[in-house]
Amino acid sequence: QVQLIESGGGLVQAGGSLRLSCAASGRTFSRYTMGWFRQAPGKEREFVAAVSWSGTGTYYAYSVKGRFTISRDNAKNTVALQMNSLTPEDTAVYYCAAGAPSSYGSSWSTAYSYWGQGTQVTVSS
Numbered sequence: 001q002v003q004l005i006e007s008g009g010g011l012v013q014a015g016g017s018l019r020l021s022c023a024a025s026g027r028t029f030s031r032y033t034m035g036w037f038r039q040a041p042g043k044e045r046e047f048v049a050a051v052s053w054s055g056t057g058t059y060y061a062y063s064v065k066g067r068f069t070i071s072r073d074n075a076k077n078t079v080a081l082q083m084n085s086l087t088p089e090d091t092a093v094y095y096c097a098a099g100a101p102s103s104y105g106s107s108w109s110t111a112y113s114y115w116g117q118g119t120q121v122t123v124s125s
Contacts, residue, residue, distance in 0.1 A: 021078055
C-alpha cells in the first residue's frame with residue numbers, strides 16, 4: 001500500500017512556474033513507477049509525466065515536454081513536478097500516482113494503482 005499526498009498547487013500567471021510535490025508513505029516507494037496526471041473541468045484525466053523506479057527514466061506528454069520536469073528522491077519518498085512556462089491550458093487538478101515497474105512507458109491511468117487526492121493548479125492569462 002502506498003498513500004500519496006500532493007502539495008504545491010496554486011494560482012500563477014501565464015508564463016510563470018510552479019513546483020508540485022508528492023509525498024508517499026510506505027517503505028516500498030522505490031519500487032514504484034511514479035506519474036503525474038491532470039484533469040481539467042469537463043475533460044478526462046490525462047497523462048502528464050512519469051519517472052521510473054530508479055529515477056533514471058522519464059517521459060512526458062507532448063503538450064508539456066520541454067516545459068515540465070519530473071524527478072524523484074527515493075531517500076525522501078517524494079516525487080516532484082517542476083512546471084515552467086505555464087499557460088492557461090495547464091489549468092487542472094494535478095494527481096500523483098504510483099504504479100508497478102511495468103507501468104513505466106504507459107500513459108494510461110489504469111496502469112497506476114495508487115492515487116493522491118489532487119492539487120489545483122490555476123494559470124491566469
